[in-house]
Amino acid sequence: MTSKTTPIESALRTIEIEKRAIDALKSRIGGDFEYTCQLILNCSGRVVVVGIGKSGHIARKVAATLASTGTPAIYVHAGEANHGDIGMITKNDVVMAISNSGKTEEIINLLPFLKRNAIPVISLTGDTDSELGLASTVNLDAHVAEEACPLGLAPTSSTTAALVMGDALAMALLEARGFTQDDFASSHPGGNLGRRLLVRVKDIMHSGEKIPMVKTGTPLTEALLEMSKKGFGLTTIVDSDERLKGVFTDGDLRRAIDSEKDLQTTLVDTVMSKNYKFISSNSLATEAALLMQNSNIYVLISENDEGFVEGIVKMHDLLEANVV
Secondary structure (H helix, E strand, O other): OOOOOOHHHHHHHHHHHHHHHHHHHHHHOOHHHHHHHHHHHOOOOOEEEEEOHHHHHHHHHHHHHHHHOOOOEEEEEHHHHOOOHHHHOOOOOEEEEEEOOOOOHHHHOOHHHHHHOOOOEEEEEOOOOOHHHHHOOEEEEOOOOOOOOOOOOOOOHHHHHHHHHHHHHHHHHHHHHOOOHHHHHHOOOOHHHHHHHHOEHHHHOEOHHHOOEEEOOOEHHHHHHHHHHHOOOEEEEEOOOOEEEEEEEHHHHHHHHHOOOOOOOOEHHHOOEOOOOEEOOOOEHHHHHHHHHHHOOOEEEEEOOOOEEEEEEEHHHHHHOOOO
16 A cells, blocks of 8 residues: 555455456356366265465365355365375365465375376366366366455455355355255354254244133133233134134234223124234244234244144244344
């Protein structure tokens, strides 16, 4: 950054240069990219992503993204591979080598071993005519017109392009495998992400005797007692077979009072809400949270396909489960 360049100007210039590098990748997504996907999909082992230096950091991230989205993958440091870690690579694997120059000595030194064992090599380079690019089974072109570094030295645009190409590959494989949200959750069991994807309504809902419930034909006074006893601000209304017919809420009570209904003689099913929001107990808890937020409600009924009440979930339950 020169004395005439402000920090904001430098940042904006960097973003613009890297944006152009990413845009340029679009024209290179073709037959080589599709062949790379097929090599990996047909692989019975893992994708072993190798790199060193800044490319090594990108390789580690690409391996992690592949592994978390349905493609078994590990990262191997190219330098360590030359000192014993090459034994981590098996004949069932595919190697993905990331090197902007395509001349990284530590990676080039691995090629004889990979060739002898007929291990496919996918290279991601900035020079398709480099030694690595030419020796690979398939090469993904990630060259950039310029680095964002004003000195042209620090890997910036080149590492961004390699990272985006790796992400594009991981997402293409994810879709090709039919990788689902449940699959993603199973590989992220810890932390908020796993919790949001794994917790279902049935895991946190109130069920059984905790459900406020009265039969059709029940006087409002008895319905109010049930509401007060269970503490959800509503009661479900069911028929003689215990199929859900409606709900009576605090809002319905206010409307009944405003219309001067006699609480002693009025039957709850004459003032209940027949159009209520409900959700399946097998739905994700995050779906329940979204439905509550969009409907501006704080309590949600869980009803099965046969019309029976399965449970009740409150927004507070979702907060306690850390899914919102």
